[in-house]
Amino acid sequence: SLYDLMVNADDKKIIEKELQANGAVTDKEIVLNSKNKERIDCILTVSREKNGEGEFYIQGILHNITLLKKSEKAFLQTEKLNAVQRLLLTLAHEVRNPLTNIYLSLDQLRPNVTAEGPQNLVEIISRNSKRISSLITQLLDTSKPVEIDLQKLSLNKVVEESVATALDRVMLKNIELQVNYNETDVLVMADLAQLKIAFLNIIINAIEAMEENEGKLLIEVKSQGPKYIVTITDNGYGISEEDITKLFEPYFTSKPKGMGLGLASTLNILQSHKAVVEVTSEIGVGTTFTIAFDPA
Numbered sequence: 001s002l003y004d005l006m007v008n009a010d011d012k013k014i015i016e017k018e019l020q021a022n023g024a025v026t027d028k029e030i031v032l033n034s035k036n037k038e039r040i041d042c043i044l045t046v047s048r049e050k051n052g053e054g055e056f057y058i059q060g061i062l063h064n065i066t067l068l069k070k071s072e073k074a075f076l077q078t079e080k081l082n083a084v085q086r087l088l089l090t091l092a093h094e095v096r097n098p099l100t101n102i103y104l105s106l107d108q109l110r111p112n113v114t115a116e117g118p119q120n121l122v123e124i125i126s127r128n129s130k131r132i133s134s135l136i137t138q139l140l141d142t143s144k145p146v147e148i149d150l151q152k153l154s155l156n157k158v159v160e161e162s163v164a165t166a167l168d169r170v171m172l173k174n175i176e177l178q179v180n181y182n183e184t185d186v187l188v189m190a191d192l193a194q195l196k197i198a199f200l201n202i203i204i205n206a207i208e209a210m211e212e213n214e215g216k217l218l219i220e221v222k223s224q225g226p227k228y229i230v231t232i233t234d235n236g237y238g239i240s241e242e243d244i245t246k247l248f249e250p251y252f253t254s255k256p257k258g259m260g261l262g263l264a265s266t267l268n269i270l271q272s273h274k275a276v277v278e279v280t281s282e283i284g285v286g287t288t289f290t291i292a293f294d295p296a
Contacts, residue, residue: 002062007031007039015046019058023048029065039280041069074276092136102129148191148272152296155188155228156181159221162199169207175215182221186228187296190273198269202232202289205263209236209287227292238283247279 003012011030018025024047032040046060106126113119163179170177206217218233239247248267270277274294281287 002032005032005034007033015044019046019048025060039066040064041066070276070278073278088140092140095132095136099129099133148194148269150189150191150273152187153190153192153195155186155190155230155293156221158190158192158195159199159219159230161192162196162203163219165196165200166203166207169204170217173207173210173215174213175207175210175217178216178218180218180220180222182223182228184223186221186223188228188273188293189296190293194269195273198266199230199232201263201266206232206234206236206287206289209238210234211236224292226295228295230291230293231288232291233286233288235286238285239279239281239287240283244279244281 006012008031011028015025015028018028024045026045028044030042030044032042034040041064043063043065044060046058048056049059050056102125106122106129109122113122159179159181163177167177203217203219207215210217214235216235218231220229220231220233222229222231248263267277270291276292278290278292279287280290
């Protein structure tokens with residue numbers, strides 16, 4: 001039945017309760033699992049009717065809004081990143097102006113400082129000023145478009161080379177790796193070096209999210225409708241729904257020693273390839289990155 005396909009078990013209870021109370025459910029958003037285990041976003045309208053013999057039955061309409069939801073999510077993600085970029089440009093301008101004054105003051109101060117104590121303080125100020133300048137540069141690099149040299153490439157080959165680069169990490173953590181390539185070659189317009197960096201960042205994040213000797217990493221390349229799809233699935237600790245919305249923001253990280261720039265630059269690279277990335281995750285179960293490309 002339709003109830004068996006629902007991802008959220010609470011939806012069944014809500015629908016049944018509304019049908020009993022009001023005889024109808026209007027424009028209820030639900031998520032279904034397809035036979036291929038893909039999530040389908042739908043809007044459901046159903047009503048409880050009575051036939052000529054007095055028997056009750058349910059009739060309804062189900063609209064597939066998966067593409068609409070993905071488009072909305074991609075648009076909101078782009079708008080959010082544009083807002084972050086504008087903020088970073090403003091911050092960079094406001095911070096670099098006083099930094100320039102600090103550098104100029106240090107140049108004037110150095111010839112007049114000879115004592116060991118004050119000289120050390122001058123060097124501390126200099127080092128930390130350079131550190132601030134470096135952080136600003138890194139932030140701006142994650143937000144500006146990546147320069148790419150697009151060529152017609154095999155998506156199977158790009159994924160294969162990315163996986164090969166990560167094999168040492170996979171073996172060190174004794175992770176079970178399965179890679180499924182599309183049976184026929186799928187060609188996309190891509191920059192090999194940049195796209196490998198993006199895939200590698202996602203793969204490394206997946207590896208780091210899994211327990212040693214217990215990890216399972218599944219990477220697939222497939223043709224789905226008019227798109228070519230790469231999925232990277234781990235059985236790690238998962239990402240909360242709240243954190244997924246922040247996942248690609250510069251300096252957001254859940255790692256104790258992480259900088260939070262890896263996935264921000266990854267999204268920048270993928271957007272430069274006009275690819276669409278979607279992340280689904282469940283705490284304690286794992287995470288899947290789905291990246292969709294247009295054919296070359």
